[in-house]
Amino acid sequence: MANSTQILKGLLEGCILKIVNNNETYGYKICEKLTVYGFQEISEGSVYPILIRLEKKKLLYSHMINSPLGPMRKYYYLTEEGVKELESFISSWNKIKKNIDNVLEG
Amino acid sequence: MYWRDKLMLLELRLKQIRFKQQKQFNGSNLYLYKSITTYIQNSELRSIEKEEILQQVMDMMIQVQIEDKPMNLIIGQDYEEFCKSIIEEYSRGESKIYTVLNYIQKGLLGMVLYSALLMILRGVVSSSFNLGITVDYLIMVIVISLIMLPGIKKSNQEKSSLTFCQKFYMFNNGVTKSGANAFILMIFIVGLLRFVLGKILGTKVFNYTITLNSSIPYVLLIILIIFVIEGYKRMDNKGRK
Numbered sequence A: 001m002a003n004s005t006q007i008l009k010g011l012l013e014g015c016i017l018k019i020v021n022n023n024e025t026y027g028y029k030i031c032e033k034l035t036v037y038g039f040q041e042i043s044e045g046s047v048y049p050i051l052i053r054l055e056k057k058k059l060l061y062s063h064m065i066n067s068p069l070g071p072m073r074k075y076y077y078l079t080e081e082g083v084k085e086l087e088s089f090i091s092s093w094n095k096i097k098k099n100i101d102n103v104l105e106g
Numbered sequence B: 001m002y003w004r005d006k007l008m009l010l011e012l013r014l015k016q017i018r019f020k021q022q023k024q025f026n027g028s029n030l031y032l033y034k035s036i037t038t039y040i041q042n043s044e045l046r047s048i049e050k051e052e053i054l055q056q057v058m059d060m061m062i063q064v065q066i067e068d069k070p071m072n073l074i075i076g077q078d079y080e081e082f083c084k085s086i087i088e089e090y091s092r093g094e095s096k097i098y099t100v101l102n103y104i105q106k107g108l109l110g111m112v113l114y115s116a117l118l119m120i121l122r123g124v125v126s127s128s129f130n131l132g133i134t135v136d137y138l139i140m141v142i143v144i145s146l147i148m149l150p151g152i153k154k155s156n157q158e159k160s161s162l163t164f165c166q167k168f169y170m171f172n173n174g175v176t177k178s179g180a181n182a183f184i185l186m187i188f189i190v191g192l193l194r195f196v197l198g199k200i201l202g203t204k205v206f207n208y209t210i211t212l213n214s215s216i217p218y219v220l221l222i223i224l225i226i227f228v229i230e231g232y233k234r235m236d237n238k239g240r241k
Helices: A004-022 A027-036 A047-056 A080-105 B003-024 B029-042 B047-066 B079-091 B096-125 B136-159 B164-172 B178-200 B204-205 B212-240
Strands: A058-065 A070-078 B133-134 B209-211
Touching: A004 A027, A004 A047, A004 A058, A004 A070, A004 A080, A027 A047, A027 A070, A027 B047, A027 B096, A027 B178, A027 B212, A047 A058, A047 B079, A058 B096, A070 A080, A070 B003, B003 B029, B003 B136, B003 B178, B029 B047, B029 B079, B029 B136, B047 B079, B079 B096, B096 B133, B096 B136, B096 B212, B133 B212, B178 B204
Parallel strands: none
Antiparallel strands: A058 A070, B133 B209
16 A cells, blocks of 8 residues: 555645635644544645645635734635635545445445 | 835745744754755745745744644654655746756856956956956856856755754765765866867966956846846746746
8 A cells, every 4th residue: 555645645635625615724723633633644744735736736825914923824715726626526535435435335 | 016026025024034933943943943944945946935935834833832742743754855845846837948947047147246256356366457267267167156056055955954063074074965976076077178178279278367348248148148047937937826
């Protein structure tokens, strides 16, 4: 299962889109939420690079605002394309999940 | 105000915030943050991109520190891998042409600046207003700008986690692989250029002084090339955004 990490990282993109879609949010909060959902190991060190990728793909856009901690913080939002991508991710995931369930149930 | 000026102001502001807020870090986190800073600063990203990255990393690291959680949460097990993946994401979609032109532009800029510096230094030392540099110095400037400086940048990334004392020790006990490669390549190319030029034009050519007056058309041409490349880079950046 050498590629399992890569597959999971691909799935992380979809999960991040969903988290951003629920609320305006920022890097640390996304890491925290993924940890709560059980993605700690896989999300370690990869959330910020994924946010950059999603922004470059124009699935997210961001605004930089002063954070209460001092530095400027980027808050992320979904673009229209991001919403479409999220819908497509959810639909694909449901299909894959159903197929795998079918296989496992034999 | 043009967007370019706005970006410059933003970059300056981010830099000020970074210098002020990094004091919040405790010893080990400051060390980690400074290592990340060195790695990112020695990359080929644009300065505004570097500042944006360092600002976001700082914001996340401060929050992790305040909540007393492990830094792995955002940085992962290896900060160099973390930096590499960030740089990779920013450079994604960058064409080979862009990379080559960027390298040429920086090399040409270095050549113009270092040649000007050497001309002024020679002028000051010899108390002469007739500014110029010898062919020997010009070869050195070209090789430093095109090979040595990019090599030093790469070498600085490899040494990003070292303290000043460690770097000093390394400097006296052999440099990093990239630094050593750049140095060997530099000596080889200087030797090769001298050999070829010596064979074609004779060894006296190395002492020939190229004056500023006689080289003005070439300098203008180089500056024009630098601006044309800059124009291409901006169009390419806009296209990728």
